[in-house]
Amino acid sequence: MLRFLVLPSLVAVSAIGQSMPPEPERQLARSIYKELVEIKSGYTTGSTTQVAEAMAARLRAAGFPEADIFIGGAVPTKANLVVRYHGSGRRKPILLLAHTDVVEAKREDWSMDPFQFIERDGYFYGRGTGDDKAQAAVWIANLIRYKREGFRPDRDIIVALTADEEGGGPYNGVEWLIKNKRSLIDAEFCLNEGGWGEIAGGKKISNDIQVSEKYVINFRWEVRNKGGHSSMPVADNAIYHLSAALDRLSKFAFPLKTNEVTRTYFEAMSKIDNGPAKADLAAVARGSAEAMQRVARMSPAWNATLRTTCVATQIEGGHAKNALPQLAAATVNCRVLPEDSAEYVQTTLQQVTGDDHVILTILGDVSKGPASPMRPDVLKAAGRLTDTMWPGVPAVPIMVMGATDGLYLRAIGIPTYGVQGFFMDRDDIRFHGRDERLGVTAFFEGQTFLYELVKALSSAGA
Ligand SMILES: [Zn+2]
Numbered sequence: 001m002l003r004f005l006v007l008p009s010l011v012a013v014s015a016i017g018q019s020m021p022p023e024p025e026r027q028l029a030r031s032i033y034k035e036l037v038e039i040k041s042g043y044t045t046g047s048t049t050q051v052a053e054a055m056a057a058r059l060r061a062a063g064f065p066e067a068d069i070f071i072g073g074a075v076p077t078k079a080n081l082v083v084r085y086h087g088s089g090r091r092k093p094i095l096l097l098a099h100t101d102v103v104e105a106k107r108e109d110w111s112m113d114p115f116q117f118i119e120r121d122g123y124f125y126g127r128g129t130g131d132d133k134a135q136a137a138v139w140i141a142n143l144i145r146y147k148r149e150g151f152r153p154d155r156d157i158i159v160a161l162t163a164d165e166e167g168g169g170p171y172n173g174v175e176w177l178i179k180n181k182r183s184l185i186d187a188e189f190c191l192n193e194g195g196w197g198e199i200a201g202g203k204k205i206s207n208d209i210q211v212s213e214k215y216v217i218n219f220r221w222e223v224r225n226k227g228g229h230s231s232m233p234v235a236d237n238a239i240y241h242l243s244a245a246l247d248r249l250s251k252f253a254f255p256l257k258t259n260e261v262t263r264t265y266f267e268a269m270s271k272i273d274n275g276p277a278k279a280d281l282a283a284v285a286r287g288s289a290e291a292m293q294r295v296a297r298m299s300p301a302w303n304a305t306l307r308t309t310c311v312a313t314q315i316e317g318g319h320a321k322n323a324l325p326q327l328a329a330a331t332v333n334c335r336v337l338p339e340d341s342a343e344y345v346q347t348t349l350q351q352v353t354g355d356d357h358v359i360l361t362i363l364g365d366v367s368k369g370p371a372s373p374m375r376p377d378v379l380k381a382a383g384r385l386t387d388t389m390w391p392g393v394p395a396v397p398i399m400v401m402g403a404t405d406g407l408y409l410r411a412i413g414i415p416t417y418g419v420q421g422f423f424m425d426r427d428d429i430r431f432h433g434r435d436e437r438l439g440v441t442a443f444f445e446g447q448t449f450l451y452e453l454v455k456a457l458s459s460a461g462a
Contacts (some may be wrong), residue, residue: 011453015091018444019389026457029447032058034117034136037126042104042165048073048173051100052081055161059083062144062180070184074398078163078171080367082184087153087458094458095158095187095414098136099165099173099405102128103432110434123437130438132193135420136161136448144449145445153458160185166432174405178412187414189375191454193403196419197442198426199391204271207386209379210418211261212338212371212408213400218363219310219346221245227319227326234324239317242328245353246312249332250356252352254308256292256336258284259339260374260401262305266295268396304401308345309438310334331363335401336373371399378417381456385449386421419450 021029035054040046050057050072059069065082073079081100084093098180105114107129112118124134129186143297146157164174177185195209223245225238258266259345263285270281277298284306296303310332315330336345342362352359374397383395406416423442 009340029141036133043101047077048100048163049079052079074171080173081161085157087155090242091155091189094449095190096139096296097192154460190416197423211397214335215368217334222329228324230322238328241357245358248302308336369407372415422446
């Protein structure tokens with residue numbers, strides 16, 4: 001009995017000892033983090049150039065040569081920073097990515113100034129504290145620490161802090177670097193945002209590693225008609241055609257399926273979940289069609305993990321109260337599994353309409369990146385470190401429904417993994433919202449996690 005009482009506390013002490021960086025490293029990371037949050041780099045109104053310049057100044061002061069620091073971007077206000085820390089060159093470089101723009105924040109919407117870095121009640125507050133300036137601060141702080149400690153990696157470590165991830169657009173830093181400075185960021189693989197540690201009910205349950213993401217297709221469903229006077233209606237009506245087609249869409253669902261990533265995810269979930277879903281989650285991982293049906297019904301997130309989804313999001317039509325409509329149109333937003341093609345989705349939806357009066361067109365470009373392979377080196381290192389720092393917590397590969405800059409990198413053959421090790425309450429994620437924050441301990445533990453992870457992935461024999 002004594003053994004069981006004593007042992008866990010010993011483990012806890014040593015885990016805490018390992019999980020916090022030394023005091024000077026914490027101070028460095030915190031001051032970089034503060035500087036980043038207090039630079040207003042709003043996606044629509046701000047500039048990322050000041051961020052790039054501030055971080056370059058830190059790197060120069062730490063002894064990084066000018067030749068290894070690049071600043072540039074699509075326009076003068078949307079600069080990116082790329083810095084290279086040289087290794088022995090035995091293996092291809094590793095790229096560490098973070099975006100430096102943030103979603104806008106208005107003082108009147110917040111309970112404090114969003115562009116003032118405030119530590120209060122165990123949290124760091126400010127726009128970008130979660131998305132994505134914590135990771136940017138940690139990449140820079142850790143790079144400076146590697147240099148000071150004389151760490152000699154067996155591959156170059158490249159840090160890229162990039163512009164305009166939020167909403168993409170013409171100044172997106174990753175797209176710009178791929179097009180204009182490809183050699184600066186060429187790497188065997190990349191670590192990025194998109195994964196974080198999940199806390200549920202006050203307990204750490206998983207350290208999520210994003211391996212793939214769904215891609216987006218927006219369709220316009222359009223019906224045109226010659227119209228006429230509303231006093232003499234006919235059956236052939238644009239609004240009726242469209243609404244009948246949308247009604248069929250509401251009753252339609254794409255087939256349920258799993259892939260390598262989601263099978264691993266459901267397998268891990270079956271071990272974490274001790275509720276009524278446990279057995280079904282394990283059965284989904286084994287490919288049971290019946291279990292998939294039940295699990296998809298249990299939660300919209302699990303449903304979206306198991307199938308491509310398409311939903312009507314906007315509607316327009318008609319031109320006068322007393323005229324038969326000449327136009328009825330809807331936008332249908334699809335989140336597509338990486339293994340489903342755009343052609344497959346379009347053909348399927350055309351069949352779903354059941355009506356050739358409804359014409360489907362794709363709005364804008366479709367950017368589809370392949371899933372990153374489940375690289376055993378990345379997943380093993382992340383799993384081992386997670387278990388060391390937070391005993392019993394698994395690292396879980398996930399596919400996300402949104403999109404990150406990883407999309408562009410995957411498309412050119414650089415597998416990208418969303419991994420941070422910052423733990424947060426999954427029911428209180430404040431990215432893009434008011435009073436955005438990250439736990440103080442969570443930040444510093446993430447600093448250690450990423451320090452060790454990058455070290456492991458750039459040391460021979462890892
Ligand atoms: Zn982000």
